[in-house]
Amino acid sequence: MSHGKLREEKDCLNCGHTVEEKYCPNCGQQNIQTRQPFHYLFTHFVEDFTHYDGQFWGTLKNLFFKPGKLTSTYLEGKRQTFVPPVKLYIFVSFVTFFLFAIFPPFNINFEGKGKSKLFSQKDKISEIQKALNDAKAKEKWTKEDSIIIAKYTPIITDSSKIDEIEQTFDMDKKLDEDEITISDNNFFNRPIHNKLAELQKKGYKKSEILTGFIETTIHNLPKALFIYLPIFAFILWLFHNKKRWWYFDHGIFTLHYFSFLLLSLLLSLLLYKVSEYCSVPFINKILYLGIFCIFFYDIIYFFIAHKRVYNTKKRVSILIGFLTLWFNFFAFTFLIIGLALISFLMIH
Structure with a gap:
């Protein structure tokens, strides 16, 4: 327990009873000085939290190496030897x-980098620009390349159409393997489906x-x-x-x-x-x-x-x-x- 400096006075500051030794026989408060050195804050915390006098470490030792002993001892009524069960679990x-x-x-x-984040509009523009450049760089355009060029070129070249980026980009992502789809034809799947749609509309990846x-x-x-x-x-x-x-x-x-x-x-x-x-x-x-x-x-x-x-x-x-x-x-x-x-x- 705490090892703060004891008071010379014998009256309990909490209830006023006479304190013969360290603790008040009436309320149990320790008769220590109200002001202590700064390091006392740390030592007091550690000692009170871990029962540094041996109770805590003895509890851990018995808990780990003697299955059932703590429970049997506690149910027998011997409850001062070890840390109480609730306090032990919380700690x-x-x-x-x-x-x-x-x-x-x-x-x-x-993704292996950074924390999960929403795609900003700038990120979407960059991905659209990259998809557009990749399509144009091919010697022979496929049908998909032609669709990408026809759809994305007006958005990149005309700043007035910048508001179309989110809607267009999100619709195209449904064709991407990163898209998650869940049927919403029953009561349990519908909330999940709606949440997925909400997150993907905001730009979240799988x-x-x-x-x-x-x-x-x-x-x-x-x-x-x-x-x-x-x-x-x-x-x-x-x-x-x-x-x-x-x-x-x-x-x-x-x-x-x-x-x-x-x-x-x-x-x-x-x-x-x-x-x-x-x-x-x-x-x-x-x-x-x-x-x-x-x-x-x-x-x-x-x-x-x-x-x-x-x-x-x-x-x-x-x-x-x-x-x-x-x-x-x-x-x-x-x-x-x-x-x-x-x-x-x-x-x-």
Whole structure:
């Protein structure tokens, strides 16, 4: 906890009670000076956020290497030894997605340069001019070349027709392989079709639409995981004794399990990023092996934790584990699809 300079006075500044040692016996506030050195702000933040006295690191150690122990300990009533489940999940989630935002694991810009952007009118003029020059440069004009020359020459030479660029250019892009078309003959496809038409009318390319779609989906992923927590706990509740295990118990198990998944995801990201900057093949193989081992450990972790927490017979635990993961796979897939559709419709 905080190591600020203690006050000589023994009255609590919060409630007025007498403080015999460091903390007020009535309200629990630490009896420290109201003014501290500047570095105290940083150390206070780090210590309070990570419980630098050992609680935080002990929690991470048990979370990663002793599946199910944190949940069992918490449900037994021993709740001062480790970081509370909600605080743990929020912290791990924040760090994981913060680092993912700074160091994305893959390039989601399908054009390989810059960020996705709308075609400006100047960009369209340049493309029209290039298409026109390419057509005129050919020794023998095809029917398509003649159409391009006849259609684009008046626009380039007559500035008064500059407003026709967007309409003409967008209509011609429907013939391009970059165009996306979806039938709008049913209730579900119609919003997607309308959104595609809106984006393409604004000048978005296929690659730009896909980039924006993935960016928005990744941005909303933390929200999706947070929404899915009670669903995961509910599925656990369905497969266990309702009198012995409360929904609250499954919620604690879920928070610890998802914290582990995010932690393993973060560790995999760090190993992958190191491999990107490492030019030694042997070391890269070790790093990739480490990522594979983490992925394999993610799979068996749930079964180990489930067996230790719910204390069921081995075969029963494995069966319930498979059924739980199977139901969660479909439920989470459904949630991701819904999230993807919402993310797509949110693209501007």
